[in-house]
Amino acid sequence: MAKDRYRQFCPVAMAAEVLCTRWTMVLVRELVAGSTRFNDLRRGVPRMSPTLLSKRLGELEAAGIVRRAPIEGEPAHLGYELTEPGRDLAPVVEAVGMWGQKWVEAEPSLGNLDPGLLMWDMRRNLDPTPMPEIKTVIAFRYPDQPEERRHWWLIVEPEAEVDLCSIEPGFDVDLDVETDLRCMTAIWMGLTTVRKEADRGRLALTGDPGLARAMQDWLGLSPFASQEKRVG
Amino acid sequence: MAKDRYRQFCPVAMAAEVLCTRWTMVLVRELVAGSTRFNDLRRGVPRMSPTLLSKRLGELEAAGIVRRAPIEGEPAHLGYELTEPGRDLAPVVEAVGMWGQKWVEAEPSLGNLDPGLLMWDMRRNLDPTPMPEIKTVIAFRYPDQPEERRHWWLIVEPEAEVDLCSIEPGFDVDLDVETDLRCMTAIWMGLTTVRKEADRGRLALTGDPGLARAMQDWLGLSPFASQEKRVG
DNA sequence: CGGGATCCAGTTCGATACTG
DNA sequence: CAGTATCGAACTGGATCCCG
Numbered sequence: 001m002a003k004d005r006y007r008q009f010c011p012v013a014m015a016a017e018v019l020c021t022r023w024t025m026v027l028v029r030e031l032v033a034g035s036t037r038f039n040d041l042r043r044g045v046p047r048m049s050p051t052l053l054s055k056r057l058g059e060l061e062a063a064g065i066v067r068r069a070p071i072e073g074e075p076a077h078l079g080y081e082l083t084e085p086g087r088d089l090a091p092v093v094e095a096v097g098m099w100g101q102k103w104v105e106a107e108p109s110l111g112n113l114d115p116g117l118l119m120w121d122m123r124r125n126l127d128p129t130p131m132p133e134i135k136t137v138i139a140f141r142y143p144d145q146p147e148e149r150r151h152w153w154l155i156v157e158p159e160a161e162v163d164l165c166s167i168e169p170g171f172d173v174d175l176d177v178e179t180d181l182r183c184m185t186a187i188w189m190g191l192t193t194v195r196k197e198a199d200r201g202r203l204a205l206t207g208d209p210g211l212a213r214a215m216q217d218w219l220g221l222s223p224f225a226s227q228e229k230r231v232g
Numbered sequence: 233m234a235k236d237r238y239r240q241f242c243p244v245a246m247a248a249e250v251l252c253t254r255w256t257m258v259l260v261r262e263l264v265a266g267s268t269r270f271n272d273l274r275r276g277v278p279r280m281s282p283t284l285l286s287k288r289l290g291e292l293e294a295a296g297i298v299r300r301a302p303i304e305g306e307p308a309h310l311g312y313e314l315t316e317p318g319r320d321l322a323p324v325v326e327a328v329g330m331w332g333q334k335w336v337e338a339e340p341s342l343g344n345l346d347p348g349l350l351m352w353d354m355r356r357n358l359d360p361t362p363m364p365e366i367k368t369v370i371a372f373r374y375p376d377q378p379e380e381r382r383h384w385w386l387i388v389e390p391e392a393e394v395d396l397c398s399i400e401p402g403f404d405v406d407l408d409v410e411t412d413l414r415c416m417t418a419i420w421m422g423l424t425t426v427r428k429e430a431d432r433g434r435l436a437l438t439g440d441p442g443l444a445r446a447m448q449d450w451l452g453l454s455p456f457a458s459q460e461k462r463v464g
Numbered sequence: 465c466g467g468g469a470t471c472c473a474g475t476t477c478g479a480t481a482c483t484g
Numbered sequence: 485c486a487g488t489a490t491c492g493a494a495c496t497g498g499a500t501c502c503c504g
Contacts (some may be wrong), residue, residue, distance in 0.1 A: 007279055007344045009417055011332030011456045012325060012354070014341050016257040018370055019328065021479070025248040038486050047239055049478055054487060064335070064463075077485075084336040085463070093244060093450055095327040096251065100243030102318040103296070104250075109241045119239060123421075185241055224243045231317070254496070281497050285469055308467075351465050 010025045018063045019092065023048050027056055029067070029093050029110065031086065036079035043120050063087065094223075101224035102130060105232030106191055113181045115145055116166075116189060123164040125220030129224060131157045131211065137171045138211070141178045175207040177215075190225025250295045252326065254450065255280050259288055260297070261325050263318065265356060265455075268311035269303060275352050326455075330444030333456040336421055337464030345413045347377055348398075350420060351384045355396040358386065363443065365390045369403045370443070373410045407439040409447075422457025 006013040019025060023045060030044035042053060057080055060066045065086040071079040082089075119140065128136075140152040148166075155163040163169075177184075183202045186192045194196065194216045197203040205212040238245040251257060255277060256406075259294040262276035289312055292298045297318040303311040314321075351372065360368075372384040380398075387395040387403065393453060395401075415434045418424045427434040435446035 005405070006255070008258065008346065008349060009337060009341045009344045009421065010258070010261070010349075010454070011327040011341070012261045013332075014336040014344075015328045018336075020252040020254070020257045021254070023238070025252045026240065026242070026245045029242070029244045042486095049480085050487060066483065085331075088331060088335065092324075092327045092331050095324045096247045097242070097244040098243075099317075099320060099324050100247030100261070103320065104243060104246040109243070109246050112239045112241045112246075114240065114421030117242075127495080173382045184252075189241065189243075218471090222242070271465080274467095281499090283470085284496070284497090320499090461484065 015092075018059065018065070019032060019089075021056070021064050022058070023052060024056055024060070025096060027053070027091070030088055031060075031082055032067060032090050032093050036081055037077075041080070045114065045116070046116060049216070057120075060086070073171065076208075093185045098227045099222045101189075101222075102230050103228075106186075106189075106229060107227045107232055110182055110185060111191070113185055115142055115149045115152065115181055118181070118185055119154070119164055119166075121222065122219065123154060123162045125223070126156065127218050128158070128162070129155060130217040135171070136174050136211070137169065139176045140184070140185070141176065142181045143178065144180045144182075157225045173207065173210040175205060175206055175211040175215075177203065179203040187221075188225070189217070189222050189230070190227075192207045194219070218228070235266050242302070247324075250291065251375075253288070253319075255284060255292070256288055256292070257325070257328060259285070260292075260318075260321055261329070263292075263298060263312065263314055264322050264325050268301075268313055269309075270312070273312065275348065276406075277345070283355070292318070293327045293455040302395075317429060319426045325419055330424055330459045333421075333459040334462050338421075338461060339464055341421070342417060347374055347381045347384065347413050350413070351386070351396055351398075354420060354451065355386060355394045357455070357458065358388065358394050359450050360388050360390070362446045362449040363388060366441070367403070369401065371405045371408045372416070373408065374413045375410065375418070376412045377416075405439065407437060407447075409435065409437055411435040413418055413440070419451070419453075420457070423456050426451070 006016045008014070027041065027048070029034065030041050033044070035041045035044055038053070042050065049151065056064060061068065064083055064120050066080045067083050068078040069081040077211065078156045098143065136156045138154045138156070140154070142150050151168070153165040155169060179197065179202060183197050187197060189193055194203065198205065204221055205215065237249045240246070251260065258277055259273065259454050261275050270285070274282065277285065280389070292404070293300065296315055298312045299315050300310040300338055301313040303309045330383045366399065369390045370386045370388070371396060372386070383398065385397040385401050386395070387401060411429065411434060415429050419426055419429060426435065430437065437447065
């Protein structure tokens with residue numbers, strides 16, 4: 001099957017041969033979102049086996065979508081970098097995601113909860129602008145989750161990438177967010193808001209009141225949150 | 233594998249679960265292009281087994297993308313009709329196709345020649361506006377193709393669907409087009425033009441001179457022909 | 465002819481373990 | 485950190501057959 005694929009000259013078919021194999025679209029989303037290291041990519045597609053991830057990356061490289069390039073600051077390691085054709089896949093990912101947000105029912109999506117994925121996405125989209133310009137630590141607690149996936153910390157420092165930990169980082173916590181994973185995911189997806197859920201008592205904020213009030217602002221939502229759902 | 237798929241709440245992943253299984257994107261392209269009958273769909277995805285086509289249509293129905301509906305004029309038969317979510321996949325198909333047209337090299341595409349597919353697509357996009365308002369028959373001959381795929385006829389009648397035959401329809405032919413399949417496909421894809429190929433002697437037009445002159449106009453090109461290629 | 469169902473062989477994928 | 489190795493399970497494609 002590897003050799004004879006759709007055998008259609010149509011560009012949709014030619015593109016689908018590369019893009020519409022299992023996991024590829026999700027992997028491309030990770031790449032477009034900015035991950036370049038093998039293990040960072042793994043965090044974005046945790047259920048994909050490393051074997052298959054490696055294979056898919058090889059296929060994307062062969063298709064000219066990614067290229068191996070030294071990781072910034074670590075010249076010894078090669079990461080996976082999008083080429084120009086690869087970056088140009090952003091509209092494809094966007095179209096797929098917008099369609100999904102609009103037409104896939106919320107219930108099945110919220111059946112696929114994963115705190116690691118959620119926190120990894122939140123880490124990426126967090127907007128420090130409305131936060132104080134000092135190191136800020138936000139703790140998330142999901143009491144409905146098993147012990148090892150229950151506690152997470154986001155560490156925001158001016159002029160640096162946001163850090164995500166799943167083990168106590170040892171710093172003072174500025175804001176503590178306690179909620180169930182489903183609720184936090186729904187907020188992230190734009191299906192509800194911090195205020196609504198706080199008012200309903202499904203989300204508790206403890207600590208810096210200013211930080212608590214601004215949560216909806218610094219919490220960057222999913223890139224697709226702006227698209228209204230039309231179903232379920 | 234059928235039950236546990238990506239297990240990600242991300243809309244890209246939820247959409248990809250339905251759209252990015254093998255053949256599905258190509259099938260959706262056919263549906264978006266307007267085919268509704270099982271056997272019309274087959275002509276658009278000739279290398280897909282009927283078993284798999286049937287299965288995929290069932291999945292699309294379960295996903296709310298198509299619905300069974302009586303075929304116009306044939307109430308006894310049920311066709312596959314796009315629902316509103318299904319019609320809303322047009323931007324996704326468009327994004328994928330535009331990317332393919334822009335970034336997939338021409339050479340591999342032109343290695344997937346198929347006269348049946350090409351003629352089926354041409355039938356669909358032919359624009360009768362610049363043609364005389366009477367029944368017009370155009371014959372295509374591909375001398376490089378095996379006997380049974382060599383001759384094709386498009387029959388254009390005012391106020392009717394364009395008809396495609398692969399057996400002599402018995403009507404007078406108004407224009408005869410003789411070329412190789414690769415050349416005709418490249419024209420259809422917007423990689424070259426009727427005039428260029430005629431000048432190079434790779435395409436011969438015999439019959440009604442007006443019809444011949446206007447060929448580039450009535451020959452509707454691929455929906456992606458307007459996107460310039462950036463590679464090979 | 466339209467619209468499938470069945471069966472079989474060949475691939476691909478997922479889970480887990482392991483290595484440089 | 486960055487991948488390979490392995491093996492059973494699931495999926496795909498092709499051929500064939502069926503039914504109204």
